[in-house]
Amino acid sequence: DTGVSQDPRHKITKRGQNVTFRCDPISEHNRLYWYRQTLGQGPEFLTYFQNEAQLEKSRLLSDRFSAERPKGSFSTLEIQRTEQGDSAMYLCASSPRKQGEMDTQYFGPGTRLTVL
């Protein structure tokens, strides 16, 4: 499967714990995005990378959230001191280099986080 992959698919944690999610984009896609989706809502942008550089962060991304893409390939999203309000689906997307296709984003299956 050459699509975007995310791991884990599900995570249940207790309030106050730290969690880390991983995203592997489609090979050679230089842009990688993180979104969050809560029940009944559309996905909301969190942050994006072009290669290894994190170029934009939403105000939704509090200080407890940090994302990295150290080698410009896979990315990790860490949430520290989780709160019940962090419960959501965390979606990763990537987009290709090709001119004209640059803004077509392909989504991974998501990581569903439940904070108890």
Add this chain to the structure above:
Amino acid sequence: RKEVEQDPGPFNVPEGATVAFNCTYSNSASQSFFWYRQDCRKEPKLLMSVYSSGNEDGRFTAQLNRASQYISLLIRDSKLSDSATYLCVVNEGTAGNKLTFGGGTRVLVKP
């Protein structure tokens, strides 16, 4: 006001019928537009891009009205498998090409 607004539905559609719904966007500088489909507890999947001249892909037709800032999707000859949430998506043309999603319109096709 939300940046991208959609009627949440649900639109209950008899199999074989036609259904159409719109979304409105607030940023007149928005550059590109899409419809994504999302099945329950799955990731969004690109259904089609929306071009200024309108475009068709099989039973699906998308239209863009820049003057009134709305996008429409029409589904002809609805199939049971068309039951899903349809997300209206706008790229506002920022450097990062981030997407802004509407809340989705739920469509239920019934036999």
